[in-house]
Amino acid sequence: MIFDITAFSSPTPDFLAAGGIFYAFSVSTIAGQVVMLALFLTSIVSWSVMFTKFKQVRIAERNGRDFLRTLRAEERFVEIFSKGRIWNDCPLFELYTAGCKGIQGSTGVNDTFKLQLLQGALERSVAEQIVRLESQVSILGTAVSAAPFLGLLGTVWGVMDAFSSVAIVGSATIGALAPGIAAALITTVMGLVVALPSMVGYNILVANIRRLTMEMENFASEFLGIAQKEMGA
Numbered sequence: 001m002i003f004d005i006t007a008f009s010s011p012t013p014d015f016l017a018a019g020g021i022f023y024a025f026s027v028s029t030i031a032g033q034v035v036m037l038a039l040f041l042t043s044i045v046s047w048s049v050m051f052t053k054f055k056q057v058r059i060a061e062r063n064g065r066d067f068l069r070t071l072r073a074e075e076r077f078v079e080i081f082s083k084g085r086i087w088n089d090c091p092l093f094e095l096y097t098a099g100c101k102g103i104q105g106s107t108g109v110n111d112t113f114k115l116q117l118l119q120g121a122l123e124r125s126v127a128e129q130i131v132r133l134e135s136q137v138s139i140l141g142t143a144v145s146a147a148p149f150l151g152l153l154g155t156v157w158g159v160m161d162a163f164s165s166v167a168i169v170g171s172a173t174i175g176a177l178a179p180g181i182a183a184a185l186i187t188t189v190m191g192l193v194v195a196l197p198s199m200v201g202y203n204i205l206v207a208n209i210r211r212l213t214m215e216m217e218n219f220a221s222e223f224l225g226i227a228q229k230e231m232g233a
Contacts (some may be wrong), residue, residue, distance in 0.1 A: 029161050032183045035154035039147060039190040046143045046194060049136050050201040055206045056089070057133070064215065071096070077226050078103070091212060092127040092219055098125035101221045118227055122220040128177035129216060133209045140202040144195050151191020158184025 017225055067087045081100035087093035101119030103114070162181050 016166075024080070026121060029157075029183070031160075032154055032161070032187060033158050035150060035157070035187050036190055039150060039187070039194050042143055042147055042150075043190075043194045046140055046198045046201070049139050050197070050205070053137060053205050054201075057205065057212070058210060059089045060091055061208075063087045064092045064212075067096070068095045068219075077223075077230075091133065091216055094129055095125045095216055096123065096223070097175070098122065099220070099227075102226065115224070115228055119224055122223060126213075126216050126220055130213055133212060137202065137205055137209070140198045140205070143198040144202055147191045147194035147198065149191070151188045151194075154187025154191075155184045158187065 067090050074080060078100055098121050102118045
C-alpha cells in the first residue's frame with residue numbers, strides 16, 4: 001500500500017477555510033490578531049465575573065431566607081445577636097448586626113437620639129452591602145459597550161487591509177479579497193459574541209441586586225419600627 005505523503009503535509013487553504021475562525025485568525029494581520037485576542041480575553045473576564053457574581057447573589061438569597069426564617073422564630077428581635085450566631089455572605093445578617101451594634105453603642109442617650117443613631121447605622125450598612133453586591137458588575141457593562149466597537153475596529157481595519165492587498169495584487173479576485181474580508185468580519189462576530197452574553201448577565205444581575213436592595217431597605221425599616229416600638233418613641 002502506497003501512502004500519499006502530501007496528505008500529511010501543511011494544511012491547504014481549503015482545509016484552513018473550513019476551520020472558520022482559525023482560518024480568519026491565521027490570515028489576519030497583527031492588528032487583527034490583537035483585536036481578536038483582546039476580545040477573547042474580554043470574554044474570559046466577563047464569564048468569570050458572571051460566574052462569581054451569580055454565585056454571590058445566589059448565596060446571599062439562600063442565606064437571607066434562612067436568616068429571616070430563624071429570626072422570625074425567635075421571641076426577641078435581638079436574640080440572634082445575643083446568641084452570637086453568624087450567617088456568612090448574608091447582607092441581611094450584616095444589616096441586622098450593624099443595627100444591633102448601633103443599639104448597643106447608643107446606651108446612655110435619650111430614645112430619640114438613639115433612634116437617629118440606629119437609622120444612621122442601618123443606612124450605612126445598606127450602602128456598604130449595595131457596594132459589595134455591585135462590585136465588578138461594571139465590568140460587564142463595559143464589556144457590553146466596548147466589545148462591539150472593538151469588533152467594529154477590527155472589521156474596518158481588516159477591510160482596509162483587504163483593499164490594500166487588492167491594490168498590491170492589481171486585480172480584485174476572490175483569492176485576494178477573501179482572506180482580508182474573512183479576517184475583518186470575524187472580529188465583528190467575536191465582538192457580538194462577547195457583548196450579548198455580557199448584556200444578558202448584566203441585566204439579570206442588576207435585577208437580582210435591585211431585589212436584594214429592596215429587601216434590605218424593607219428589613220431596615222422593619223428593624224427601625226421594632227426598635228421604635230420597644231422604646232415607646
